[in-house]
Amino acid sequence: MSRTHVTCTVNGDEVDFLAADDTSLLDALREELGLTGAKEGCGTGDCGACSILLDGRLNCSCLVFAPEAEGRDIVTVEGLADGDHLHPLQQAFLEGAALQCGVCTPGFLVAAKALLDENPDPTETEIRYGLAGNLCRCTGYDKIVRAVQEAAVQLNGAGK
Amino acid sequence: MPRVHLMADHRRFTDGVATLEVEGATVGAVIDELERRYPGLGELLTHGASAGIDGVIHADPQYLAVGPDTDIWFVAPLSGG
Amino acid sequence: MTATENPTYTWVGTRPIRHDGYDKVVGKARFAADLDLPGQLHTAYLRSPHPHARILSIDTDAAAAMPGVRAVVTGADFPDLDPMNPNFDVSVNVMARDVVLYNGHAIAAVAASTRAEARSAAAAIDVEYELLPAILSLDESTADDAPLVNENNITRFVESDGPSNLATVNVNERGDVEAAFADADLVVEREFETAWVHQGYIEPHACVVDVGPDGRADIWASSQGHFMVRAVTAAVLGWEPSRIKVTPAEIGGGFGGKTTIYLEPVAARLSEKSGRPVKSVMSRDEVLRATGPAPAAKVRVKIGATSDGDLTAIEGWLGYAVGSANDFAGLVGAMSVASYKFPNLKLEAIGALTNTPKTAAYRAPSAPHAAFAVESVIDEIAQQLDLDPIEIRLRNAVVEGDPTAMGMPHPRIGFVECLEAIRDSEHYRSPVPEGAARGIGTGFWFNIGEQSSATVNVNEDGTATVITGSPDIGGSRASMALMAAEELGIDVYRITPVVAGTETVGFTDITEGSRATFATGMAVVNACRELVEDLKARAATILGVEAEAVDWVDGEAVADGKDPLPLAAIAAKAKSTGGPLTETASLNAGGAGPSFAVHCCDLAVDEETGHVEILRYTTAQDAGTAIHPSYVEGQMQGGTAQGIGWALNEEYVYDDEGAMQNAGFLDYRIPVASDLPMIDTIIVEVPNPAHPYGVRGVGETGIVPPMATIANAITRATSVRMTSLPMSPPKILERLGER
Numbered sequence: 001m002s003r004t005h006v007t008c009t010v011n012g013d014e015v016d017f018l019a020a021d022d023t024s025l026l027d028a029l030r031e032e033l034g035l036t037g038a039k040e041g042c043g044t045g046d047c048g049a050c051s052i053l054l055d056g057r058l059n060c061s062c063l064v065f066a067p068e069a070e071g072r073d074i075v076t077v078e079g080l081a082d083g084d085h086l087h088p089l090q091q092a093f094l095e096g097a098a099l100q101c102g103v104c105t106p107g108f109l110v111a112a113k114a115l116l117d118e119n120p121d122p123t124e125t126e127i128r129y130g131l132a133g134n135l136c137r138c139t140g141y142d143k144i145v146r147a148v149q150e151a152a153v154q155l156n157g158a159g160k
Numbered sequence: 161m162p163r164v165h166l167m168a169d170h171r172r173f174t175d176g177v178a179t180l181e182v183e184g185a186t187v188g189a190v191i192d193e194l195e196r197r198y199p200g201l202g203e204l205l206t207h208g209a210s211a212g213i214d215g216v217i218h219a220d221p222q223y224l225a226v227g228p229d230t231d232i233w234f235v236a237p238l239s240g241g
Numbered sequence: 242m243t244a245t246e247n248p249t250y251t252w253v254g255t256r257p258i259r260h261d262g263y264d265k266v267v268g269k270a271r272f273a274a275d276l277d278l279p280g281q282l283h284t285a286y287l288r289s290p291h292p293h294a295r296i297l298s299i300d301t302d303a304a305a306a307m308p309g310v311r312a313v314v315t316g317a318d319f320p321d322l323d324p325m326n327p328n329f330d331v332s333v334n335v336m337a338r339d340v341v342l343y344n345g346h347a348i349a350a351v352a353a354s355t356r357a358e359a360r361s362a363a364a365a366i367d368v369e370y371e372l373l374p375a376i377l378s379l380d381e382s383t384a385d386d387a388p389l390v391n392e393n394n395i396t397r398f399v400e401s402d403g404p405s406n407l408a409t410v411n412v413n414e415r416g417d418v419e420a421a422f423a424d425a426d427l428v429v430e431r432e433f434e435t436a437w438v439h440q441g442y443i444e445p446h447a448c449v450v451d452v453g454p455d456g457r458a459d460i461w462a463s464s465q466g467h468f469m470v471r472a473v474t475a476a477v478l479g480w481e482p483s484r485i486k487v488t489p490a491e492i493g494g495g496f497g498g499k500t501t502i503y504l505e506p507v508a509a510r511l512s513e514k515s516g517r518p519v520k521s522v523m524s525r526d527e528v529l530r531a532t533g534p535a536p537a538a539k540v541r542v543k544i545g546a547t548s549d550g551d552l553t554a555i556e557g558w559l560g561y562a563v564g565s566a567n568d569f570a571g572l573v574g575a576m577s578v579a580s581y582k583f584p585n586l587k588l589e590a591i592g593a594l595t596n597t598p599k600t601a602a603y604r605a606p607s608a609p610h611a612a613f614a615v616e617s618v619i620d621e622i623a624q625q626l627d628l629d630p631i632e633i634r635l636r637n638a639v640v641e642g643d644p645t646a647m648g649m650p651h652p653r654i655g656f657v658e659c660l661e662a663i664r665d666s667e668h669y670r671s672p673v674p675e676g677a678a679r680g681i682g683t684g685f686w687f688n689i690g691e692q693s694s695a696t697v698n699v700n701e702d703g704t705a706t707v708i709t710g711s712p713d714i715g716g717s718r719a720s721m722a723l724m725a726a727e728e729l730g731i732d733v734y735r736i737t738p739v740v741a742g743t744e745t746v747g748f749t750d751i752t753e754g755s756r757a758t759f760a761t762g763m764a765v766v767n768a769c770r771e772l773v774e775d776l777k778a779r780a781a782t783i784l785g786v787e788a789e790a791v792d793w794v795d796g797e798a799v800a801d802g803k804d805p806l807p808l809a810a811i812a813a814k815a816k817s818t819g820g821p822l823t824e825t826a827s828l829n830a831g832g833a834g835p836s837f838a839v840h841c842c843d844l845a846v847d848e849e850t851g852h853v854e855i856l857r858y859t860t861a862q863d864a865g866t867a868i869h870p871s872y873v874e875g876q877m878q879g880g881t882a883q884g885i886g887w888a889l890n891e892e893y894v895y896d897d898e899g900a901m902q903n904a905g906f907l908d909y910r911i912p913v914a915s916d917l918p919m920i921d922t923i924i925v926e927v928p929n930p931a932h933p934y935g936v937r938g939v940g941e942t943g944i945v946p947p948m949a950t951i952a953n954a955i956t957r958a959t960s961v962r963m964t965s966l967p968m969s970p971p972k973i974l975e976r977l978g979e980r
Binding site: 165167168169178208212215216217218219220231233235236237238239240241 | 397409410411412413414440496497500572573574576602603604605606647648649650651652686687688689690691753754755756829831832833931938940941
């Protein structure tokens with residue numbers, strides 16, 4: 001099967017890989033680039049475990065073909081921290097016990113970053129609807145929503 | 161003698177008797193005696209029951225020591241999620 | 242709300258960041274599907290399109306010749322176990338032999354270089370079937386002269402005279418219910434039904450298996466217990482367990498659904514045949530079509546009461562549709578309905594087979610169905626007698642010494658304390674919001690102990706490694722570290738909790754029945770206590786005093802007239818005082834304490850659409866002692882959210898051919914963030930006397946009360962009694978229309 005040569009930016013680094021036309025971007029990230037932070041929970045765009053930012057917009061990477069990434073800018077959970085310095089969302093998830101099994105966590109962190117990038121001071125309802133594309137079966141969402149609220153406070157405080 | 165309490169399912173072996181006194185120094189010995197008295201019952205208790213003693217349920221009670229004042233409650237096996 | 246902080250402990254009851262948390266927020270944590278081995282093959286399964294059929298022939302020749310295909314297996318590649326072997330049903334479930342028992346049942350599997358090649362090859366396998374009559378509901382299964390679902394099924398736990406559709410029977414009886422009903426001032430009887438629901442873990446089943454030329458297998462798997470994976474895989478393959486080494490991957494949710502296996506023996510056989518490592522990952526569609534949901538059920542309940550609200554008798558028939566094969570759970574969960582004193586009681590629970598996926602444990606297995614019915618009827622009695630729903634429950638609640646349904650007396654339990662906690666809560670004391678209604682429901686789970694092992698090593702820098710064999714589903718590593726910190730008297734972050742594989746830690750049973758923090762925690766405490774004795778002896782040598790003169794206080798050896806000797810100083814002299822500092826403890830834990838919960842919910846019903854909006858939710862649950870309160874709250878909140886999904890949305894939809902019509906997260910809709918409010922928690926702490934810190938398991942109970950809690954609120958909102966789950970908008974509209 002012929003494979004397409006794809007060049008793109010992932011977490012700030014220019015990378016290239018070969019991918020069959022029907023390979024999902026999720027599989028390319030996980031198998032060609034070794035970035036296994038994004039997970040496949042459904043493969044149909046219903047669970048959000050594979051959430052990434054594509055040119056700054058939230059996407060389910062299981063629904064994007066790998067060749068579509070050509071020339072695009074991608075951020076995965078592996079790109080949220082600044083070196084050893086965790087993103088305030090990551091810190092808030094840790095301190096607020098906003099994860100149990102942790103398999104949905106990468107997707108939630110990316111989706112929450114997309115939400116706060118767009119709306120730095122969301123209400124609880126806005127957070128709940130902003131994260132409604134991400135499924136968590138462990139937490140009942142309570143501590144996730146609180147962690148996002150806390151991260152928003154931290155981010156807003158840092159900006160002032 | 162230890163007192164044995166049977167599940168309703170098992171009382172047909174004993175003509176409906178729910179509680180009876182059975183000799184034995186361990187749960188296994190008690191079950192053996194029950195099998196002797198009511199053929200078939202011991203087999204079901206060995207493979208299809210746990211034993212509740214002093215508020216604690218034991219899944220593999222065969223060698224558990226029992227005394228003259230022990231109450232043994234045979235209950236269905238329990239598993240969790 | 243926060244837990245009662247226990248002032249007597251330094252670490253137990255605090256909320257440190259979990260030790261495995263960093264890896265999980267930066268994407269480094271390794272779940273089973275995150276592992277790749279060089280040269281690995283990928284799998285695809287052919288699954289039955291029929292709910293019940295005899296396999297007349299399987300032709301795999303064309304598939305085996307397709308590009309990239311390295312191995313194909315069918316049922317013929319596995320030994321036939323004796324039907325009385327405890328692993329017989331699993332062995333048939335992982336790969337059908339001559340009969341398929343449900344739509345989705347595995348018939349063949351292919352290993353190929355790519356997933357696409359494997360899928361193409363699986364589709365090219367040709368199977369001839371002879372269709373057999375299919376049983377798709379409890380009523381069909383229990384009907385007179387019903388065809389057999391599974392000719393190998395023998396009824397468990399009672400005498401049996403040949404194959405039957407009855408999987409298990411459990412009857413409990415005391416007193417005289419007929420006489421009690423005749424004397425009662427009020428008798429309420431109703432029938433309820435619930436649908437098949439899935440555990441809905443976000444991580445599909447996955448494993449990587451590498452069988453070497455020496456015939457030994459390395460397995461990396463996501464499960465609730467890797468010793469179970471080893472034992473059951475070996476049984477299905479006809480191997481000795483010690484041929485298999487299982488390394489536990491992180492587990493992406495289980496809730497009971499990963500207490501059994503599906504993929505590992507098949508991947509092992511494919512690896513053996515191909516000589517290559519094999520990675521096998523289920524699709525979501527396969528998870529829903531072929532792994533265990535919780536049973537669907539019908540429950541008939543009749544309860545008698547005096548006009549004062551004393552509950553005098555309960556009669557119940559609880560029928561569970563357990564799928565294609567025996568579920569070894571003894572339906573004791575069904576007996577958890579007896580949360581009340583009930584002097585007269587007759588409960589019969591049965592499990593009946595259906596040509597649907599073999600069910601699996603799901604959080605407090607069989608209890609939610611039962612509690613939905615009983616708690617609904619009790620609420621109806623409270624309404625008819627004009628009693629407060631908490632007062633009637635307090636009046637009848639079981640306390641220590643009262644009999645369970647099985648007759649055995651309850652140990653120390655905290656049901657009354659949970660009822661009082663809700664009664665006294667700000668939520669319950671506040672007025673019901675305009676346009677809303679409030680419901681109360683309760684539930685409990687017995688909890689279990691079982692076998693655990695722990696090894697604790699003191700490292701040369703004075704830190705400690707705590708090694709256990711309990712997969713960490715929801716923060717249990719942190720709990721182990723907290724208990725070890727308390728025992729050793731060192732900072733919790735100087736302890737590294739590790740979940741080790743089958744060759745590096747002693748045997749440990751599955752993480753189930755809320756047992757990890759209870760039983761494995763007890764093994765950790767025991768190992769630490771032995772270690773402290775050793776540390777005191779080493780300190781005595783170093784200090785030149787008698788061993789009895791040394792005390793262990795806050796991580797230091799203390800003796801009169803000597804400077805305290807901290808753990809790190811003793812560790813540094815380990816070699817010269819007798820060698821490495823390490824202790825191992827193992828046990829078969831008894832004394833798991835039941836955990837009760839009481840829930841309170843405010844909701845609004847949109848009478849135009851039938852939609853139910855949960856406005857406010859509070860849960861009070863007895864944790865015994867909360868080791869890490871945040872993760873206790875997490876269990877309470879998570880169980881509650883699953884219960885809310887079970888109550889309002891979730892159900893398997895089958896067509897007439899037994900094909901699941903909603904095998905994806907779009908149509909099998911679990912709650913999302915916007916469906917729920919915050920879930921407030923009140924941790925009640927009535928210590929379990931059988932645990933050194935008083936721990937009760939907390940994982941299971943949270944899912945038991947929500948269905949009745951919500952149904953009771955809907956009744957108070959609409960005057961309609963909902964008796965069928967899920968209480969979805971169409972069903973609510975239908976009932977509203979009948980008013």
